[in-house]
Amino acid sequence: MTAQSPSSVSVQRRATGWTLSVPVQSALYLSLSGLTIWTVFFTTYPPIHDAVHSLRHHTGLVSCH
């Protein structure tokens, strides 16, 4: 087992603190939500489009083809 130097521990703590901060976690959550919405309602990727075709045509504000 190798001991970590105090400086590397400090960097690791700061990185951990930044990653787990409310703004970063919120941004990650919002990005993942936005991409999931895009994938379900707006992507033209054929397998996904065909699977949710009916849902898209039955939801207001969603354009299909």
Place this chain on the structure above:
Amino acid sequence: MSKLKRFTLTSAVCLVGIILYGWIGLSQLSQPSIQLTTSPVLSQIKPFEAEADEPQAPSQLTLQASDRAGHALKNARIHLTLLTPPKTPWFTTDFPIVEGTTLLDMETLAPNGKLTLQQMLPIRGDYRLRVNVTPTVANAFAPIQETLNLSVSENWVKYRNLGILAAILFAVGLGGGWVIGNRQKIQPGEIAPQRVRLLLSGVTVVAIAALLFVNVSAEFAQSHGSMAMSHETEEAPLSDKPAKLNTQGLAVELSGDSSAMVGQPAKLQVSVVDTKTNQPVTEVTLKVTATQLEHHWGTFAYQGIPDRNGTFAWQQQFFDGAPHRIEVEVAPQAKATRQFKPFQVAQNVSVEGVAPPLQVRLIALAYFTGLVGLGLLLGLGLQRRRKQSLRLT
């Protein structure tokens, strides 16, 4: 001026005024006009519902041209252009490519000044019908040009589902904000939960990257806006009836575009010729139908007569990216000397779907993600308030 002269002059002015007023009023009331009626009634017309559980029928539109006295105009030629509602990028319909385009363009003879057709209306909004009525007999009546409006309201199911989706997105944001805002202090020596949270954050980043890759690849895979969806690129099957047929002394040919693209009208034409004289035939009835072949719903139907060249030509837009079948039944007119057994010609048209504009999709994405964001902010705010109240107690 004597009283008598003044009275006479005043009376004359009044009389002329009354006559002029009456003449102008009468002429305004009894202008030649075109009346539009629909079946079902306008309030019951709903736009086309894709993937509907129940079969749908196109709406019937009837145009009647009348003279000043309200009598039907005889021996008229009617040119109709049916335009779809204007573009609405901030509150799009499900067929944005169809918005602001020509749905139908046709010219036909109307012996009684009447044109009846059936047309599936793809989206909500205000359709415009540009109608031009001209006489087939010189100077029989003055040509009429009118633009009529046809307002179609949205299917309520779409609003209901939008409301449900908005509530779900807001709840997702609220839940996320509540959890993220409820950060517990890390206890000394407590490493595992932190590692788990870091791992989850890493997985989230990977998921975002994967989704980005899939979606960006799909956008680039599109060739010039056409849609690479399995059913969108389907080739039209071969028709079981010929497009050209010689029978019972008649040569009938259905011609025009064999492939089309959503948003652009396709040109079609049917012509009837006498095989013995090689002259055009006009004393027949043409019954035109256009049917979507994936789910077998009618998109357009019209029954009329060919022009003096034995031809009926029209342009129509296929708004659904799927193969369509055009069928024309040729039948004898009731009082015509030429009588024969009705027969059909047909042609299948492959229709290429077009992906909605990226801008329209991004606007809707901004609305939906904004709802999640609003919920998230509210969740974070509620957590902050809860913590403050806990500290005070």
